[in-house]
Amino acid sequence: xxxxxxxxxxxxxxxxxxxxxxxxxxxxxxxxxxxxxxxxxxxxxxxxxxxxxxxxxxxxxxxxxxxxxxxxxxxxxxxxxxxxxxxxxxxxxxxxxxxxxxxxxxxxxxxxxxxxxxxxxxxxxxxxxxxxxxxxxxxxxxxxxxxxxxxxxxxxxxxxxxxxxxxxxxxxxxxxxxxxxxxxxxxxxxxxxxxxxxxxxxxxxxxxxxxxxxxxxxxxxxxxxxxxxxxxxxxxxxxxxxxxxxxxxxxxxxxxxxxxxxxxxxxxxxxxxxxxxxxxxxxxxxxxxxxxxxxxxxxxxxxxxxxxxxxxxxxxxxxxxxxxxxxxxxxxxxxxxxxxxxxxxxxxxxxxxxxxxxxxxxxxxxxxxxxxxxxxxxxxxxxxxxxxxxxxxxxxxxxxxxxxxxxxxxxxxxxxxxxxxxxxxxxxxxxxxxxxxxxxxxxxxxxxxxxxxxxxxxxxxxxxxxxxxxxxx
Amino acid sequence: xxxxxxxxxxxxxxxxxxxxxxxxxxxxxxxxxxxxxxxxxxxxxxxxxxxxxxxxxxxxxxxxxxxxxxxxxxxxxxxxxxxxxxxxxxxxxxxxxxxxxxxxxxxxxxxxxxxxxxxxxxxxxxxxxxxxxxxxxxxxxxxxxxxxxxxxxxxxxxxxxxxxxxxxxxxxxxxxxxxxxxxxxxxxxxxxxxxxxxxxxxxxxxxxxxxxxxxxxxxxxxxxxxxxxxxxxxxxxxxxxxxxxxxxxxxxxxxxxxxxxxxxxxxxxxxxxxxxxxxxxxxxxxxxxxxxxxxxxxxxxxxxxxxxxxxxxxxxxxxxxxxxxxxxxxxxxxxxxxxxxxxxxxxxxxxxxxxxxxxxxxxxxxxxxxxxxxxxxxxxxxxxxxxxxxxxxxxxxxxxxxxxxxxxxxxxxxxxxxxxxxxxxxxxxxxxxxxxxxxxxxxxxxxxxxxxxxxxxxxxxxxxxxxxxxxxx
Numbered sequence: 014x015x016x017x018x019x020x021x022x023x024x025x026x027x028x029x030x031x032x033x034x035x036x037x038x039x040x041x042x043x044x045x046x047x048x049x050x051x052x053x054x055x056x057x058x059x060x061x062x063x064x065x066x067x068x069x070x071x072x073x074x075x076x077x078x079x080x081x082x083x084x085x086x087x088x089x090x091x092x093x094x095x096x097x098x099x100x101x102x103x104x105x106x107x108x109x110x111x112x113x114x115x116x117x118x119x120x121x122x123x124x125x126x127x128x129x130x131x132x133x134x135x136x137x138x139x140x141x142x143x144x145x146x147x148x149x150x151x152x153x154x155x156x157x158x159x160x161x162x163x164x165x166x167x168x169x170x171x172x173x174x175x176x177x178x179x180x181x182x183x184x185x186x187x188x189x190x191x192x193x194x195x196x197x198x199x200x201x202x203x204x205x206x207x208x209x210x211x212x213x214x215x216x217x218x219x220x221x222x223x224x225x226x227x228x229x230x231x232x233x234x235x236x237x238x239x240x241x242x243x244x245x246x247x248x249x250x251x252x253x254x255x256x257x258x259x260x261x262x263x264x265x266x267x268x269x270x271x272x273x274x275x276x277x278x279x280x281x282x283x284x285x286x287x288x289x290x291x292x293x294x295x296x297x298x299x300x301x302x303x304x305x306x307x308x309x310x311x312x313x314x315x316x317x318x319x320x321x322x323x324x325x326x327x328x329x330x331x332x333x334x335x336x337x338x339x340x341x342x343x344x345x346x347x348x349x350x351x352x353x354x355x356x357x358x359x360x361x362x363x364x365x366x367x368x369x370x371x372x373x374x375x376x377x378x379x380x381x382x383x384x385x386x387x388x389x390x391x392x393x394x395x396x397x398x399x400x401x402x403x404x405x406x407x408x409x410x411x412x413x414x415x416x417x418x419x420x421x422x423x424x425x426x427x428x429x430x431x432x433x434x435x436x437x438x439x440x441x442x443x444x445x446x447x448x449x450x451x452x453x454x455x456x457x458x459x460x461x462x463x464x465x466x467x468x469x470x471x472x473x474x475x476x477x478x479x480x481x482x483x484x485x486x
Numbered sequence: 487x488x489x490x491x492x493x494x495x496x497x498x499x500x501x502x503x504x505x506x507x508x509x510x511x512x513x514x515x516x517x518x519x520x521x522x523x524x525x526x527x528x529x530x531x532x533x534x535x536x537x538x539x540x541x542x543x544x545x546x547x548x549x550x551x552x553x554x555x556x557x558x559x560x561x562x563x564x565x566x567x568x569x570x571x572x573x574x575x576x577x578x579x580x581x582x583x584x585x586x587x588x589x590x591x592x593x594x595x596x597x598x599x600x601x602x603x604x605x606x607x608x609x610x611x612x613x614x615x616x617x618x619x620x621x622x623x624x625x626x627x628x629x630x631x632x633x634x635x636x637x638x639x640x641x642x643x644x645x646x647x648x649x650x651x652x653x654x655x656x657x658x659x660x661x662x663x664x665x666x667x668x669x670x671x672x673x674x675x676x677x678x679x680x681x682x683x684x685x686x687x688x689x690x691x692x693x694x695x696x697x698x699x700x701x702x703x704x705x706x707x708x709x710x711x712x713x714x715x716x717x718x719x720x721x722x723x724x725x726x727x728x729x730x731x732x733x734x735x736x737x738x739x740x741x742x743x744x745x746x747x748x749x750x751x752x753x754x755x756x757x758x759x760x761x762x763x764x765x766x767x768x769x770x771x772x773x774x775x776x777x778x779x780x781x782x783x784x785x786x787x788x789x790x791x792x793x794x795x796x797x798x799x800x801x802x803x804x805x806x807x808x809x810x811x812x813x814x815x816x817x818x819x820x821x822x823x824x825x826x827x828x829x830x831x832x833x834x835x836x837x838x839x840x841x842x843x844x845x846x847x848x849x850x851x852x853x854x855x856x857x858x859x860x861x862x863x864x865x866x867x868x869x870x871x872x873x874x875x876x877x878x879x880x881x882x883x884x885x886x887x888x889x890x891x892x893x894x895x896x897x898x899x900x901x902x903x904x905x906x907x908x909x910x911x912x913x914x915x916x917x918x919x920x921x922x923x924x925x926x927x928x929x930x931x932x933x934x935x936x937x938x939x940x941x942x943x944x945x946x947x948x949x950x951x952x953x954x955x956x957x958x959x
Contacts, residue, residue: 443663
């Protein structure tokens with residue numbers, strides 16, 4: 014699959030000057046990603062698109078073209094195949110085709126099926142890899158490729174790769190990430206597989222798993238005719254790096270809808286559940302949880318144990334956190350030393366409730382930025398603490414930006430001293446907290462919309478740490 | 487409790503010119519809410535605050551003062567009681583005190599306990615109602631009162647009232663609402679009870695329940711020494727209007743933390759669960775769900791039956807929705823008539839998947855605003871449909887604002903014709919969809935962050951409709 018990401022030139026067939034067409038947005042995304050190769054719009058009507066002259070066909074491109082993105086109607090397939098055939102005979106330079114157009118086998122018409130078949134056979138016979146049809150495309154932030162037509166996304170480098178059987182779920186995730194407080198969550202590769210005429214979800218999972226730039230792998234899957242191979246491929250990745258899978262079709266009704274959507278067999282859900290657990294794969298239940306877990310895995314160290322401290326400035330949200338932590342069933346409250354308790358007492362307001370119950374401090378709304386930061390450092394230095402859940406509800410007394418800068422500084426300084434423990438902040442709430450959350454996220458500390466979501470992310474980190482600990486190396 | 491909301495004048499003791507103090511923000515919130523009475527800052531240092539001259543004490547206010555908000559340190563209580571005593575002897579006009587200051591019985595010091603006792607006894611003996619101490623205050627959007635010190639909230643009129651045992655949870659909810667796509671979720675009354683020295687959570691629940699301006703009641707509760715009376719009071723409200731309760735302390739560990747926070751007995755959680763069900767009270771598990779359910783109850787008609795149609799433009803998010811709907815266990819897919827199927831077929835793109843499975847249409851990314859709006863109308867007109875879940879992932883081909891305007895127009899027009907069914911849209915995602923979500927929300931159609939959250943809100947509507955249907959009238 015390297016050929017999708019490494020190319021000297023890219024032609025977009027069905028390019029358009031109309032910003033509400035995919036054939037425009039694909040070019041715009043390639044430009045926004047900073048594609049370093051030649052970028053060639055191809056359409057019959059000519060004209061300039063984003064400052065680049067359109068060519069009437071592939072034949073008219075003199076420079077090298079290794080990647081072809083198809084955005085023309087499916088009915089144009091015979092003509093496109095003729096162009097590609099001429100080019101392969103003459104220049105022989107096409108290595109990969111991303112077919113973003115729909116109207117192929119997924120519509121179940123004789124024509125659609127035939128077009129997909131001829132496109133697939135053409136590519137196979139020429140050694141060209143094909144993604145799709147009916148896919149949203151691929152992104153590689155590091156190598157500055159974005160063949161998708163998702164508008165309004167950001168290209169921030171990171172270690173997350175995401176492979177999706179649904180373009181819409183992929184778009185949803187990336188659009189949410191673009192709206193993050195830090196102005197974009199970092200990621201690396203993004204692959205939507207569409208009809209899987211050639212490249213399928215299993216190959217994509219294995220490819221991302223073997224990719225050194227991928228630190229964490231996320232997968233959205235509806236089903237596969239080869240469910241066992243899919244799980245084993247993901248499990249192979251999970252031996253070395255965290256994998257989170259959103260597998261839908263949990264219910265019989267959902268499985269039926271999945272089968273109708275991608276024609277895949279959904280498989281018995283309980284079998285997936287067991288197989289995921291056995292392979293150390295994190296199963297998530299929603300796109301929100303997928304996003305939280307991937308961000309946590311990419312930025313945070315795995316907790317060395319299950320002893321968690323809840324540092325909260327607010328009683329109610331702290332109790333929500335305790336409930337969720339207890340429900341997870343894998344944690345215990347961190348019992349800190351007397352020295353730590355005494356240091357907390359010295360640093361915190363007199364009305365703070367420290368270690369009642371154990372593993373919990375309500376530092377109250379009287380706590381300012383300094384108290385938040387100092388108590389966090391005290392807790393992280395206690396060897397009885399494996400992770401800290403940090404909860405703050407914005408008040409006008411609290412300088413949130415100073416707090417965030419202080420927290421980021423503490424976490425970085427302690428990491429320099431070899432004290433590396435996950436800190437999961439829920440800084441609540443509304444638009445007010447965006448600046449401080451942005452400061453934390455830019456410093457590599459992901460923030461969460463609620464204490465419960467932070468707990469679920471921490472549970473994923475801890476379960477994976479336990480899996481890695483059990484696995485004979 | 488009327489005296490907290492109806493007053494000719496309000497004094498704020500401990501008023502401050504420093505915007506990072508509660509004694510400033512309380513005045514700012516009263517001004518922002520449009521408080522129509524006299525507003526009198528009281529502090530020792532004098533000067534103007536928000537254009538109002540400060541008075542050294544209550545004695546110096548010549549006009550009527552019915553409401554007193556205390557924001558001075560707890561240690562000032564003896565002096566404040568002396569001022570109030572003089573005023574009650576001379577003018578006798580104080581009817582209600584909101585004590586926003588902390589440092590009373592909740593800190594468990596002899597002084598704190600004594601100050602709370604003397605404040606409470608003073609108020610009781612003079613017929614003055616007391617809220618707090620250690621509370622965030624009250625809001626009545628309609629009557630333009632806001633004694634809270636929560637910054638950055640909006641005062642949009644609506645039918646939701648919220649009673650909270652945690653000021654932080656209340657603030658979290660209101661700050662989230664202020665950041666909503668419509669620029670503020672409407673609400674009516676907001677009460678945080680703090681230490682409950684006089685007004686307690688039970689009275690607040692009953693008061694909001696009896697309040698004609700309250701259409702929906704939300705409650706956050708950690709526990710009560712009189713759990714049975716609390717549930718009965720909420721149940722009494724639920725006979726006539728929807729009640730959603732976020733009861734924390736679900737786990738033993740959470741109950742222990744709750745007991746430490748408000749000193750309340752949490753009670754066995756399973757008992758609450760059963761009692762809530764018996765009384766038709768919706769139990770929610772998170773602040774997000776509380777917000778979703780309250781907004782749905784306030785804006786949407788209750789579904790007359792359990793036959794739901796999923797109208798989705800995106801396959802994957804549609805399957806997530808089917809899974810959640812099936813998991814809820816109370817719905818069945820709407821089976822529409824042949825005429826409806828045929829009308830959908832005429833209106834939708836040829837590649838749309840209509841009623842495979844029943845109760846589900848994937849209208850695909852080829853659907854524009856017109857197709858979204860027309861298919862919604864066709865479905866709402868089918869007598870076999872009780873509710874529509876509407877899912878769209880933003881694409882550049884889709885004019886989201888036109889879609890939202892069209893949907894709002896259809897819903898309003900059909901309501902005029904007597905066709906009143908809930909439509910729950912999940913318009914995904916990121917900042918891109920804010921304008922269209924704002925259009926829908928201003929038209930009284932709440933939007934949701936995910937298909938699953940829309941399903942959970944619909945489940946609350948349907949369960950309450952069933953409860954109301956069962957209840958002998």
